[in-house]
Amino acid sequence: MASFQIHAWKWKCCVRSVRYVSRQQSSGSCAHEEQLCRLFFFCIPPQPENISTRLAFLFCFSSSPTSLPFAAAHSIAQTAAATTMTEAEASETTKKKKQQQQQQQPQQHKCDGNGSNGSVAPEAPIEDVFDHTYREREGPKPASVIVWKNVLLMSVLHAGAAYGVFLVPSASPLTLLWSVLCFLISALGVTAGAHRLWSHRSYKASLPLRIFLGAANSMAFQNDIFEWARDHRVHHKYSETDADPHNAVRGFFFAHIGWLMVRKHPDVIEKGRKLELSDLLSDKVVMFQRKYYKPSVLLMCFFIPMSVPWYLWGESLWVAYFVPALLRYTLVLNATWLVNSAAHMWGNRPYDKTINPRENKFVTFSAIGEGYHNYHHTFPYDYATSEFGCKLNLTTCFIDSMCFLGLARDPKRVSKELVQARMQRTGDGSPRSG
Numbered sequence: 001m002a003s004f005q006i007h008a009w010k011w012k013c014c015v016r017s018v019r020y021v022s023r024q025q026s027s028g029s030c031a032h033e034e035q036l037c038r039l040f041f042f043c044i045p046p047q048p049e050n051i052s053t054r055l056a057f058l059f060c061f062s063s064s065p066t067s068l069p070f071a072a073a074h075s076i077a078q079t080a081a082a083t084t085m086t087e088a089e090a091s092e093t094t095k096k097k098k099q100q101q102q103q104q105q106p107q108q109h110k111c112d113g114n115g116s117n118g119s120v121a122p123e124a125p126i127e128d129v130f131d132h133t134y135r136e137r138e139g140p141k142p143a144s145v146i147v148w149k150n151v152l153l154m155s156v157l158h159a160g161a162a163y164g165v166f167l168v169p170s171a172s173p174l175t176l177l178w179s180v181l182c183f184l185i186s187a188l189g190v191t192a193g194a195h196r197l198w199s200h201r202s203y204k205a206s207l208p209l210r211i212f213l214g215a216a217n218s219m220a221f222q223n224d225i226f227e228w229a230r231d232h233r234v235h236h237k238y239s240e241t242d243a244d245p246h247n248a249v250r251g252f253f254f255a256h257i258g259w260l261m262v263r264k265h266p267d268v269i270e271k272g273r274k275l276e277l278s279d280l281l282s283d284k285v286v287m288f289q290r291k292y293y294k295p296s297v298l299l300m301c302f303f304i305p306m307s308v309p310w311y312l313w314g315e316s317l318w319v320a321y322f323v324p325a326l327l328r329y330t331l332v333l334n335a336t337w338l339v340n341s342a343a344h345m346w347g348n349r350p351y352d353k354t355i356n357p358r359e360n361k362f363v364t365f366s367a368i369g370e371g372y373h374n375y376h377h378t379f380p381y382d383y384a385t386s387e388f389g390c391k392l393n394l395t396t397c398f399i400d401s402m403c404f405l406g407l408a409r410d411p412k413r414v415s416k417e418l419v420q421a422r423m424q425r426t427g428d429g430s431p432r433s434g
């Protein structure tokens with residue numbers, strides 16, 4: 001009886017929150033969406049049969065092209081409107097929503113005509129948009145200076161990873177599962193963290209999420225977040241020029257790994273120094289990770305992946321070092337590098353045929369959603385990096401889930417109309433799925 005009363009109370013709260021959301025929506029304010037969605041989520045009675053309801057609720061919205069909290073609140077509000085609002089109130093709400101949409105659409109279209117690659121959102125950081133004014137220096141290019149230490153380290157790493165492949169059959173199933181988990185966590189540290197959050201500011205993350213992504217980024221060991229985000233902004237701003245750190249015009253090998261084996265082109269250094277990076281400098285998680293980068297890498301990239309299988313299920317330290325640590329690390333590195341190499345060379349260009357980045361399904365799969373690269377360079381501020389929400393895009397699913405749980409907010413999105421207009425204006429006419 002007591003249990004029934006608690007559940008009845010929870011559902012009352014739920015209905016109240018739904019009504020509140022609908023009122024907030026009709027007045028154009030979405031300030032409390034996240035909290036209310038969260039409340040709705042946790043109001044579902046915690047009996048075993050409702051676990052599937054909760055999960056279904058979580059995942060059915062994760063494929064939505066708009067943000068999860070918004071989609072959830074919108075859906076809840078529509079249900080509530082059908083049962084609690086009068087027809088007059090509902091039509092008033094619809095009118096107001098239409099007015100809001102009309103006010104928003106010209107803003108977005110205005111962005112398409114500002115002459116900067118058609119992709120600047122009003123609040124987007126300007127530093128990740130292609131700079132048409134940059135001109136490469138005339139005369140012969142400076143000779144590449146090989147950094148032999150890096151050549152040696154990369155060679156040893158890849159030899160160790162190749163040996164790790166031979167050890168895979170001798171690893172226990174739990175160790176293999178753990179390796180996959182470490183792969184996904186470290187990949188998210190790059191894609192959801194260093195890339196979509198810190199390089200492009202395409203969504204906002206709470207402190208706990210930023211700490212998780214910072215630790216996950218150390219697990220990926222691809223330079224600290226500050227350096228990664230700075231190089232990536234330079235890559236977008238001066239793509240396919242001398243100032244691009246991994247200029248794909250210099251060939252697959254250079255764009256993939258070669259750029260880490262030679263001294264940077266002087267323009268990369270100069271343009272990197274001039275970038276506006278105050279948002280990164282003021283982010284305590286970014287600065288903390290930069291300060292303690294080496295110990296954090298030792299802990300996250302090597303010690304934890306190696307010691308967990310050894311301590312928890314008795315895996316040999318030898319296998320635990322070569323498979324979840326070294327092989328997994330090398331695979332994440334190469335998956336990320338494929339975005340710079342393969343996704344800048346092979347694939348179609350449905351959004352902008354005037355730029356090199358392309359839609360590449362293999363890269364999308366291996367880099368958990370980062371292969372929709374023609375779309376991404378055309379609209380760098382879109383948190384999903386594609387039109388298709390969670391399709392082949394685990395990173396977008398992850399961000400959606402974080403939004404749903406209230407740990408992330410304000411994911412930026414490009415309107416369908418703007419995408420269509422841009423495709424007609426600059427696309428190559430090929431199908432969009434890559």
Ligand SMILES: [Zn+2]
Pocket residue numbers: 195199200232236376380
């Ligand atoms: Zn990017």
Ligand SMILES: [Zn+2]
Pocket residue numbers: 235339340344357373377
């Ligand atoms: Zn790129």
